[in-house]
Amino acid sequence: MTSSTGHTRRDFVKLTSACAAHMALMATPFPAAAKAAWSRRSYGEVIAQEPFGRLETIGEGLWAFVSTPLGGDYTTVSNGGIIAGRDGVLVVEAFQTPEGARWIAEKARELTGRWPTHVLVTHYHGDHSSGIEGLSPDPNSPGTGNRESSASQPSLHATSATRDQKVESLPEDASERINRLWADVVLVAENAPSNLDLGGRLVKMVPRRGHTASDVTVELPDEGVTWCGDLVWNGMF
Template identity: 30%
Template sequence: MTKQFASAGDLTEKTISFTEIGRDLWAFTAEGDPNSGVIIGDDSVMIVEAQATPRLANKVIEKVRSVTDKPITHLVLTHYHAVRVLGASAYKAPTVIMGDVARAMVAERGQEDWDSEFGRFPRLFEGHESIPGLTWPTTTFSERMTVYLGKRRVDLMHLGRAHTAGDIVAYVPDEEVMFTGDIVEYHSACYCGDGHFADWGDTLDAIKAFDPHAIAPGRGDALIGRDMVEAAIESTRDFVDSTYQAAARVAARGGTLKEAWDAVRAACDPKFKDFAIYEHCLPFNVARAFDEAQGIDMPRVWTAERDREMWTALQG
C-alpha cells in the first residue's frame, strides 16, 4: 500500500512565536510552519509573506496588533507558492508586491500549485473556503525596488534563483535585517521541488555579502546574531548540496529515480532527518534534483496527479 503524503497526517496545531529581530522588525514563526515577517515604519506596516489562508493570516494580524495600531499598507510575497500567498486577502493591503518572475509563475502554474499543496498539507489549508482565488500583485519589479515606510527604507531584491526562479528578499538597512523567504531555512528541510540547485549557493553568497545582523528565514526560528545567521546559511547550503550531489551522481551513471532516492537518503538522513518537514520535502527534492542533473533547467509543473505518481514511485 502506498503511504499518504508525509504531512497529510500532521494535524497538530503549532506553537506560535513572535520575535523582535531588530527595532520594530518581527518574525512570526510556528515550529517549522511557513514564517511571516513584520516591518513597522513611521506610519505604516509591511508584511512579508501572507500565509496559506485568511484564517492563518489573521493570526499574523493579531500579533501585529499586539505591537502597533499602524495600518498595513504593503504585502510583500517572496515567491508564488500557495502556502505563502493565498492568505493575502486578509490584510486588505493596497499594495501587494512580487517580483516579475514570481508573477509570471502565478500565471503559469499558480492554480496547479494550489491544488497540489492542498493535497499535500491539509492542515495549512483549514479555512480554505475563504480564499477568494489566486493572489495577484498590484506591483512588480525586475531586480530591485525600494519602498519607504515614512523614513524607514526597505530594499526588495531578486538576488538569484534558489527555492524558485523568482525569489525575492526584503532588507531593512537601518537595522541590517533581512527577510529571505525560503532561500534560507533553520532546522527545517528546504523544499526544492521548484528549486534551482546550481544557482542556490550563489544566491546564499549574495545574502551573506550583506552581513545581516538578523534574518527571518522561510521556516524555523528567527536568526538573531551573525553567528546564528552564518550557521543557518551554511546548513541550508549543506542541505541543498547534499541533495543535489547524491542525485547527480546517480543521473551521471544512467541510474533510476528510485536509485537517486536511495542515494539522497543515504547522504541526507544522517544529517537532516530530524529537521521539520524533512519527509514531506524529500521525494519532491529528489525528483527535481534528478531532473536538473539531466539538464531540465526549469522545474516541471507539479500537479496533484504528478504528486501522487511520484509519491507512489518513491514511497510505494
C-alpha cells in the same frame, strides 16, 4: 489514507507541492536529538506563541515570525515578519492559509496600531502565498467573523514571475477578491533592487534566484536584518 506519522496523503501532497517538502521527512519518526539539531532557537523576546508558530521582537518596530509546523499544525508553514515605519506597516509573506495571514495581520495591528499597509511575497510557493485573502480587512474574509475594519486593502508586492505563477494556478472557482488581489500586484523590479518607504524606515527589496525564478529578499541594511524567503536556512524552524 493516513501515514504512520498521522499525516494524510492530502497533507503530504500539499506540503510537497510547496517549499516545505523536506518537512514531511522531518515529521517521520526521527530521534528527538536529530529534530532538535534542525530546530532553531529564539533570538528575540517571544511575544506571542501558537501551535503553528511564534512571534519574536528582533528590534524596534521589527518582529520575526517563525513557523513551527513539525507538530502537525500547517496554518502558516513559512517564516515571515512585520516591519513598521512611521507611515506604513509591511508584512513579509502571506503564509499557507488565510487564517495564518489573518493572525499575523491582527498581531501587526496590536503592535503598531494599524492594519498592514503592504505585504510582500518572497516567491510563489503556496506556503508563502496562499493565505493572501486573509490579509484583507474586509469582515467577510476568512477568519474575520463579523468584525469590521475601516482599514484599506494592503498593497501586494511580488515579482511578475510570482504573479504569473499564482494567476495561472488559481482554481476556476477562486473568489473575485483573490483574482483581483493577484491582478493588482505592485511589481517588484526584477533587474535591480528597489525600495519601499514606510516612513523613517526604508525597506530594500532585492530580486534573486536560487530557490525559484521569483525570489525576493527583504533587507534592512542599516539594521542588519534580512528576510530571505527560502533562499537561506538556519536550522529548520
